[in-house]
Amino acid sequence: MLGYIVKRLLQLIPTLIGVTLFAFLLVAAVPGDPAQIIAGDSASPEEVEIIRSQLGIDKPLYEQYMSYVVNILHGDLGTSLRSSQPVLDEILSRFPTSFILTVMSLIIMIIVGLIAGIASATKPNSLRDNVSMMFSLFGISMPVFWMGIMFILLFSYYLPWFPSGGSTEFKHFVLPSIVLGLSASGVLARLTRSSILEIVNQDFIRTARAKGLKEKYVIYKHTLKNALIPIITIVGMEFGILLGGAVITETVFSMNGIGRYVVESIQFRDFPAIQGSILFISTLFVFIILLVDLSYSVVDPRVRYEN
Amino acid sequence: MENLLEIKNLKTYFYSENGVVPAVDGVSITIKKGETLGIVGESGSGKSVTALTAMRLTPGKVVEGSINFNGKDLLTLSDEAMRKIRGKEIAMIFQEPMTSLNPVFTIGNQIAEALKTHMNFTKTKANERAIELLELVGIPRPERIVKEYPHQLSGGMRQRVMIAMAMACNPSLLIADEPTTALDVTIQAQILDLMRDLKKEHNTSILMITHDLGVVAETCDRVCVMYGGKVVEESDVHEIFNNPKHPYTQGLLKSIPSLIDSEEETRLYSIEGNVPIPGTLRGGCHFAPRCEFAMNICHTEVPSYKEVATGHFSRCWLHEVEDEEVQNEANIS
Numbered sequence: 001m002l003g004y005i006v007k008r009l010l011q012l013i014p015t016l017i018g019v020t021l022f023a024f025l026l027v028a029a030v031p032g033d034p035a036q037i038i039a040g041d042s043a044s045p046e047e048v049e050i051i052r053s054q055l056g057i058d059k060p061l062y063e064q065y066m067s068y069v070v071n072i073l074h075g076d077l078g079t080s081l082r083s084s085q086p087v088l089d090e091i092l093s094r095f096p097t098s099f100i101l102t103v104m105s106l107i108i109m110i111i112v113g114l115i116a117g118i119a120s121a122t123k124p125n126s127l128r129d130n131v132s133m134m135f136s137l138f139g140i141s142m143p144v145f146w147m148g149i150m151f152i153l154l155f156s157y158y159l160p161w162f163p164s165g166g167s168t169e170f171k172h173f174v175l176p177s178i179v180l181g182l183s184a185s186g187v188l189a190r191l192t193r194s195s196i197l198e199i200v201n202q203d204f205i206r207t208a209r210a211k212g213l214k215e216k217y218v219i220y221k222h223t224l225k226n227a228l229i230p231i232i233t234i235v236g237m238e239f240g241i242l243l244g245g246a247v248i249t250e251t252v253f254s255m256n257g258i259g260r261y262v263v264e265s266i267q268f269r270d271f272p273a274i275q276g277s278i279l280f281i282s283t284l285f286v287f288i289i290l291l292v293d294l295s296y297s298v299v300d301p302r303v304r305y306e307n
Numbered sequence: 308m309e310n311l312l313e314i315k316n317l318k319t320y321f322y323s324e325n326g327v328v329p330a331v332d333g334v335s336i337t338i339k340k341g342e343t344l345g346i347v348g349e350s351g352s353g354k355s356v357t358a359l360t361a362m363r364l365t366p367g368k369v370v371e372g373s374i375n376f377n378g379k380d381l382l383t384l385s386d387e388a389m390r391k392i393r394g395k396e397i398a399m400i401f402q403e404p405m406t407s408l409n410p411v412f413t414i415g416n417q418i419a420e421a422l423k424t425h426m427n428f429t430k431t432k433a434n435e436r437a438i439e440l441l442e443l444v445g446i447p448r449p450e451r452i453v454k455e456y457p458h459q460l461s462g463g464m465r466q467r468v469m470i471a472m473a474m475a476c477n478p479s480l481l482i483a484d485e486p487t488t489a490l491d492v493t494i495q496a497q498i499l500d501l502m503r504d505l506k507k508e509h510n511t512s513i514l515m516i517t518h519d520l521g522v523v524a525e526t527c528d529r530v531c532v533m534y535g536g537k538v539v540e541e542s543d544v545h546e547i548f549n550n551p552k553h554p555y556t557q558g559l560l561k562s563i564p565s566l567i568d569s570e571e572e573t574r575l576y577s578i579e580g581n582v583p584i585p586g587t588l589r590g591g592c593h594f595a596p597r598c599e600f601a602m603n604i605c606h607t608e609v610p611s612y613k614e615v616a617t618g619h620f621s622r623c624w625l626h627e628v629e630d631e632e633v634q635n636e637a638n639i640s
Contacts, residue, residue: 203401203406203407204407204408204409206401206407207401207407207408207472208409210362210394211393211394211421211424211472212391212393212395212421212424212425213394214390214424215390221412222409222412225412226409299411300410300411301410301456302456
């Protein structure tokens, strides 16, 4: 197992090089001259040229890329054009907001999604199943911004229980995580339902019943553990997506997370900030996927990655 | 000997969009204590459904009949009471050892479960007993195997594990649904030997479901032959092989390749036609469309189940005809 982890970590190196290359080229390929933006419209060509050489973008691409990578290895993601602050500091200052929002949303998603999925699968085609699947369809199809606005209307305007925006205290996170969690739980509920229904018809479930096990053991132990692989996959993906910033939710609830930072940087053409955010989010994603892969082997011994 | 299991006139039907499928259609069988009863028949004859109904694990619906086990009617028990019998008093092993064990739990865990559920064993005690059971079914290095997962074992080993699991609580009845079908021949013989030894040691009754007459000859005391959801012939094992009465049983026995006649270069006998698809059966004797002796009446009316010799029952119109002939001869003389 340890060998496998080391091997997977080494395999991350080319992936990460790819990520840096992508982040670098993406910005290099975007039309518009950063130097011109910084200098402003009234600047003379000479002034623009000076800024260009300060930014290092007068050098050939490969040289720019090399110095970009060297800087990353020193923990330097560049300086924001907008605030003149190091990009890494700006990202890290917003990261806790995104992280707390993500974790809380995931908890809600897992609880609601699993309960709804299991409730459906244990009595397929019953009223319980139909109701829970209808709600999950609702969760999947309702746009997050609409749900967010409805929640603000209901729970901070008509019933003033929670603040409508902000990201400094715990209570600020309640509504947005419920919105994100519920909308993501729809997919999880459907996935849980279908994977349980598939497993329940397997021979080994019949064996478990023939042993005289209580039905709750048959479902929660024998069935659920087998159904976990697709569930882990979707939870992992959602983890990565949310951590990379729930742009819309952060905007609706005026939260200072990574998602909003990226959007604002794009609007301002703050290239170092865009580059830095892409790199940061992609790297996180790569590690989450590694974590998902490793957890497969914990759940299913047939996926032990030896040799 | 006392009867352990008495199934009377059992009818298990499946209801689908295409209509009602009478998978088990009036089956009556009894198993005595310590006896091995074989149920033989082709796929779709209803033998597995009969067994699953006895465990109350069939997805079909029991329309009629009773299943008496040790003085209790299994069909009227509460779900909870039935659950307590499953695995403890009646255990079952299945045809497919490759898929019958849960891939994500260790062998030890899966054997220990039944012990913890029915015998209130602690975790350590159940684990020790699991090792003993694995030893009992002839698995080498049982201390290691308890910690392994099903995919690490071969088919024969997994079937041994299934048997160990089934024998965990010393059940009085073991239902074996084609336990050797998925295994190769040498392993088959080992598994059958093992079952015979266990039966001798624990006086367990066995319901052996198979389509393999060799398995029947090896293990069974009595045999029921099933066709199209009905028992068509029943007798002790010697009688079935030496003096089969029903044309279907005769056909089955003729289909066994023989080494003695090989010089004559004859083709191996096979029963004409195909196994009927359940749900397409019409009235009359279900075997009639494939029977070389079929008469008009066979297609329209169901023959009665008659005792043709002591302890030998068969369901065929030929027996009625024979009786009449005997009657006529007696009248003439």
